[in-house]
Amino acid sequence: MKGKKHTQRRWGSGIYLGVILALMYIPIVLVIVYSFNKQKISAVWGGFSLDWYRVLFHDQQMMGALWNSLKLGISSCLISGVIGTLGAVGMTKGRFRTAGAIESIATLPIMIPEIILGIAFLTFFSFVGIPYGMPAMIIGHCTFCIPYIFINVRTRLLGIDPSIEEAARDLGAGGGRVFWDITLPLIAPGILSGMLLAFAMSLDDVIISFFLAGPTSTTLPVRVYSQLKTAVTPEINALCTLTMGVTFCIVIVSQILGSNKFKRNRREEL
Amino acid sequence: MKKLLVGFMIAAMAMTLLVGCGSAGDSSQPSTNNGAEGKTDEEKVLNIFTWATYFPDDILKSFTEETGIAINYSNFSTNEEMLSKLETVQGGEYDIVLASDYIVKMAIDKGLVKKLDKAQIPNYDNLDPSYLGNYFDPDNEYTVPYGVGTPLIVYDPSRVDVEIKGYADLWNPALKDSLVLVNDARNILGITLKTMGKSLNEEDSAVLEEAKSKLMELKDNVRVLDYDTPYNKLLEGEATVGYMFTSQAATCLTVNPDLKVVYPEEGLGFGIDAIFTPSNAPHEKNAHAFLNYILQGEVAADIYPQILYLCPNKAAYEFLPEEYTSNSAINIPEENRKDVEFIQVISNEASDLYNSIWTEFVQAVG
Amino acid sequence: MEKRRRHDGSFFLAMLPLYVTTLVFVLLPVLYVVALSFMKRDATWGVTSEFTLENYIRLWDPIYLKVLLDSLKIAVKTTLLALAIGYPFAYCMAKLPPRKRGIVMVLVIVPFWTNALVRIYGWMILLRANGVVNTLLLEIGIVDVPLKLLYTDGAVLLGMVYSLLPFMILPSYTSIEKMDWSLVEAARDLGAGKMRAFLTVTLRLTLPGILSGCVLVFVPSMGLFFISDLLGGGKEVLMGNLIQNQILTARNWPFGAALSVVMMLMTLLFLFVYRKSTKQSQPEGMA
Numbered sequence: 001m002k003g004k005k006h007t008q009r010r011w012g013s014g015i016y017l018g019v020i021l022a023l024m025y026i027p028i029v030l031v032i033v034y035s036f037n038k039q040k041i042s043a044v045w046g047g048f049s050l051d052w053y054r055v056l057f058h059d060q061q062m063m064g065a066l067w068n069s070l071k072l073g074i075s076s077c078l079i080s081g082v083i084g085t086l087g088a089v090g091m092t093k094g095r096f097r098t099a100g101a102i103e104s105i106a107t108l109p110i111m112i113p114e115i116i117l118g119i120a121f122l123t124f125f126s127f128v129g130i131p132y133g134m135p136a137m138i139i140g141h142c143t144f145c146i147p148y149i150f151i152n153v154r155t156r157l158l159g160i161d162p163s164i165e166e167a168a169r170d171l172g173a174g175g176g177r178v179f180w181d182i183t184l185p186l187i188a189p190g191i192l193s194g195m196l197l198a199f200a201m202s203l204d205d206v207i208i209s210f211f212l213a214g215p216t217s218t219t220l221p222v223r224v225y226s227q228l229k230t231a232v233t234p235e236i237n238a239l240c241t242l243t244m245g246v247t248f249c250i251v252i253v254s255q256i257l258g259s260n261k262f263k264r265n266r267r268e269e270l
Numbered sequence: 271m272k273k274l275l276v277g278f279m280i281a282a283m284a285m286t287l288l289v290g291c292g293s294a295g296d297s298s299q300p301s302t303n304n305g306a307e308g309k310t311d312e313e314k315v316l317n318i319f320t321w322a323t324y325f326p327d328d329i330l331k332s333f334t335e336e337t338g339i340a341i342n343y344s345n346f347s348t349n350e351e352m353l354s355k356l357e358t359v360q361g362g363e364y365d366i367v368l369a370s371d372y373i374v375k376m377a378i379d380k381g382l383v384k385k386l387d388k389a390q391i392p393n394y395d396n397l398d399p400s401y402l403g404n405y406f407d408p409d410n411e412y413t414v415p416y417g418v419g420t421p422l423i424v425y426d427p428s429r430v431d432v433e434i435k436g437y438a439d440l441w442n443p444a445l446k447d448s449l450v451l452v453n454d455a456r457n458i459l460g461i462t463l464k465t466m467g468k469s470l471n472e473e474d475s476a477v478l479e480e481a482k483s484k485l486m487e488l489k490d491n492v493r494v495l496d497y498d499t500p501y502n503k504l505l506e507g508e509a510t511v512g513y514m515f516t517s518q519a520a521t522c523l524t525v526n527p528d529l530k531v532v533y534p535e536e537g538l539g540f541g542i543d544a545i546f547t548p549s550n551a552p553h554e555k556n557a558h559a560f561l562n563y564i565l566q567g568e569v570a571a572d573i574y575p576q577i578l579y580l581c582p583n584k585a586a587y588e589f590l591p592e593e594y595t596s597n598s599a600i601n602i603p604e605e606n607r608k609d610v611e612f613i614q615v616i617s618n619e620a621s622d623l624y625n626s627i628w629t630e631f632v633q634a635v636g
Numbered sequence: 637m638e639k640r641r642r643h644d645g646s647f648f649l650a651m652l653p654l655y656v657t658t659l660v661f662v663l664l665p666v667l668y669v670v671a672l673s674f675m676k677r678d679a680t681w682g683v684t685s686e687f688t689l690e691n692y693i694r695l696w697d698p699i700y701l702k703v704l705l706d707s708l709k710i711a712v713k714t715t716l717l718a719l720a721i722g723y724p725f726a727y728c729m730a731k732l733p734p735r736k737r738g739i740v741m742v743l744v745i746v747p748f749w750t751n752a753l754v755r756i757y758g759w760m761i762l763l764r765a766n767g768v769v770n771t772l773l774l775e776i777g778i779v780d781v782p783l784k785l786l787y788t789d790g791a792v793l794l795g796m797v798y799s800l801l802p803f804m805i806l807p808s809y810t811s812i813e814k815m816d817w818s819l820v821e822a823a824r825d826l827g828a829g830k831m832r833a834f835l836t837v838t839l840r841l842t843l844p845g846i847l848s849g850c851v852l853v854f855v856p857s858m859g860l861f862f863i864s865d866l867l868g869g870g871k872e873v874l875m876g877n878l879i880q881n882q883i884l885t886a887r888n889w890p891f892g893a894a895l896s897v898v899m900m901l902m903t904l905l906f907l908f909v910y911r912k913s914t915k916q917s918q919p920e921g922m923a
Contacts, residue, residue, distance in 0.1 A: 010731075013727075013728035013731055013732075014728075016724060016725065016728050017725065017728050017729065017732075017740060020721065020725050021740075021743055021744070023798075024743075024744070024747050024798070024801070025747060026758070026762065027747075027755050027756075027757075027758025027759045027761075027762065027798075028747050028750065028755065028758060029758075030758040030761045030762060030768070031750065031754050031755065031757070031758045034761065039525070040525075041501065041502065041505060041521065041525050042502065042757060042761065044505055044506075044525055044526075059327060061322075061327065061343050082653070083653040083654050083657060084654070086650040086651065086653060086654065087650065087651050087653065087654030087655075089647070089650055090647040090648065090649075090650035090651035090654070091647075091651055091654075093647050094647030094648060094650075094651070096648070096651070098655075099651075100911060102651075102654065102655060102658055102659075103907075103911070104904055104907050104908075104911075105658050105659075105662055105663050105666070106654060106658045106662060107851075107903075107907060108662055108666055108900060108903070108904075109662055110852070110855065110856060111855045111856075111859075111899065111900060111903040112666070112669070112859075112896055112899070112900060113859040113861075113875070113876055113879045113880070113896060113899065114859070115879060115880050115883050115884070115892070116669055116879060116883065116892060116893060116896040117665065117669075119354065119669075119883065119889065120665035120666065120668045120669050120672075121665055122354060122355070122358055123358070123665075123668060124664055124665045124668055126358045126359075132359065132363070139661055140661075142657065142661075143657065143661050143662050146654070146657065146658075148852075150654070151807065151848045151851070151852065152806060152807055152810055152848070154848075155807050155810050155811050155844050155845050155848045156810045156811065156814055158811070158844045159811050159814040159815065159841070159842075159844065159845075160814065161816070175646050186814070189741075189809075189810060189813060189814075190810045192741070193741060193745075193806040193807075193809070193810060194806075196741070196742070196745040196806075197745065197748075197802060197803065197806060199749065200745060200748035200749050200802075203749055203751075204748070204751065204752045206347070207351075210345075210346060210347070210351060210355075211351070211354070211355065213344060214344075214363065215317035215319070215342045215344050215363050215364060216317075216342045216344070217344075218343070218344045218345050220751070221751060221752075221753075222344075222345050222346075222347070223322045223345050224322075224751055224753055224754070225347040225753065226321050226322040226345035226346060226347045227321070227322040227323050227345075228347065228498035228499065229321040229322075229324060229347075229498075229517075230321065230322070230323045230324060230517065230577060230578075231499070231501075231517075231518075231521055232499075232753070232754075232757075236751060236754055237754060240750040240751060240754050243749065243750065244746065244749075244750060247746050247749060248746070251739070251742050251746070348884050348885075350883070350884045350885070350887060351884070353681065357682075376680060376681055380681070453865070453870040454885070455885065455886075456885075492871070493787065493869065494787050494869035494870065494871070495869060495870030495871060496865070496869065496870055497865075497870075506764050506765060506766060506767075507764075507765050507766055508764055508765050508786065508787070615680055617679075618677060618679065618680070618888075621886060621887070621888075622886065622888065624886075625881065625882070625885070625886040625888075626697070626699055629699050629700075629703070629873055629878065629881075630699050632870070632871060632872075632873050633699065633702060633703075633706075633872075633873055635871045636789075636868070636871035636872045636873075
């Protein structure tokens, strides 16, 4: 009896997950479909064609912009992953009077409209004398990537039973050891989801990237928005389709490669 | 989960490498250099700053092939972004900037623009004099006019029963919920002023208040406000009448030739996007070489059919393809071109009034 | 005692990078914005360092108060809707076997790695007069004339929830997944009904996640400007649009800054409430 009910509930939740995911992917499917549109303007379907992929592969500026975006997104999400995680751990475990204030300030960048933050950065960086270009952009992106990781990790930490860490410490493990072997695996999902979000935000940022860019560091979103003056072409759709394809390949491959390790890992967890 | 995290990091790095190799293979992207390399000759680099695709890709490629000068193309999406940036770098970093007339005027007034050395640009003479000597550069010392345009009315005659001759017809009650307008205070209040026989640059607050009540009467006719892609709304059938910029109107006609263009009888607005060299441009010589290159008649004839703006280069006229010259958003009759007006910079008080009227109007529409 | 202090030292060291980046790269620029909001604008371009309160006085204009109110309304609606959809999603996700959880998490995020503008264009293709939904409805015969789906308040809300949903799902998931299920079972064993156990135990234990999610959804939803432009047909002025306009088309930086300061203050208030409630929500037995 209980088993049957259980499977029913599993089915129900599976369907719910499926429906919401499907809704998330419908617009993406249309993006993919329209990457094969012969017509330049997305309003009209002009027949099937692979032209935009050809255009894309010959567009050095687009490729350069994509490369800049990836460099920027990956470096800032890795750097802020480290800073945000350490900060969240330190803040939750240690007791500092200034912690609350810092937490609020650190979260501000995702709350301030991009445009105003962009102008503040523009003025501030020229005042401090940091030259525009990739390093400045990475700093700028870190400021709004950190909160995503910080909030996720802190949420996770608040739910962890501190007695586990204490037990490890009582058994003689050092602080670093406790962090590496106990705390980190426990907060890993928080770090991962925070970094995934941060990467997404970095990939989408237009204004801050624009204000901090140098002559050679135009990113993809800056280019896309800038193209509105002369009509966005399905070339962008083609690019999105390809990046989605590559991402999914990586996910699938990492799942296959990791599946054995996962089984082992799970046994350890249990 | 820790494994998944590590997996993600590895995947991310792999992706970086993957794309890195891909782009290293086929691109000749030059590295960042500020030109102060101690060489007597300029390095073969040109830093361009403008909207994406406004200089067509094939033109840039053939320029690089011909001269060996590699191009860094960086983009902005609004004029104001450009000026903030240019001001902070004190007119350095970029060699060629292409932006709209009023902002070029501001840049000149701020001393951020360098005078052109016409001796290095023999093809400057190819420019049609009717597009020269404008308010932002009366003596043609600083700029090369590039994209010329005028906002127009476009409509779908199969779905509109009323006759449209000018801005005033947009107020026709028969057009309820069917207009797409550019989302811009100056342009839309501007055409309202035009229907009242006033200037696009009116600053008198009493007149503006009057224009406000006139504008409010338009609210029921507005279906969409869209600055960037109003042509899509017309082509999709969401709207039947549109007021939009030249290249947008021309795009409409290339996709659907049955649409009709109206040259409003009250007189046309007018705008010129112009090229200049910033005051501390690191590669001044290359910038002049570039200007001379794109001013060649045949090169210009390649550019304009791609960007769909009016062509100010008289040497290009004979080479322009028929499908471009016959586009009625491009081919504006001579009599309509006589009575045109630029949208210029107005006082802060007037500008604030325009914007609060606009905010109120948009709230009323929604 | 000795041990405790040593740990505090290493925790402080861990926090140092966050402190430095926050103070240098966040606080200083934010202070600049605050200063800017008290300045006068220069003729045509830029600002003068003359002190004025006029930017704050101007905020009381009914037009701008309406903008603020409209933005708050849509932010509340977006947050509630995202919570109603996202929390159950996170709950179901946490109930999956561990391997599938990772896959679903990636599936939730990957769409957001494609350009935001292009994704919203996808919705426009779906919703427009001759779009997929209308064609389908006409085919089936549910409607005779195409519905006006696009450029409505509903479309804006849809776009907002769609864009911000992962920010609700992930923090909720993060706290549900870590929850100690034995407490729920204990409550059930002690005779609590399913609903009661959920309300008193599950919901309470996962409150930090819910609240983080609300913060991450609520605040950005006031600043997102391109969604109301694209899906709402530009017919709605929200805080994000207004600030964007003041900076870029009206060239009035100080007023834009004043509007931003108001938004920041509202956010800080929100965060204050959030911190107070997460402190309370730490169940005594666990913290």
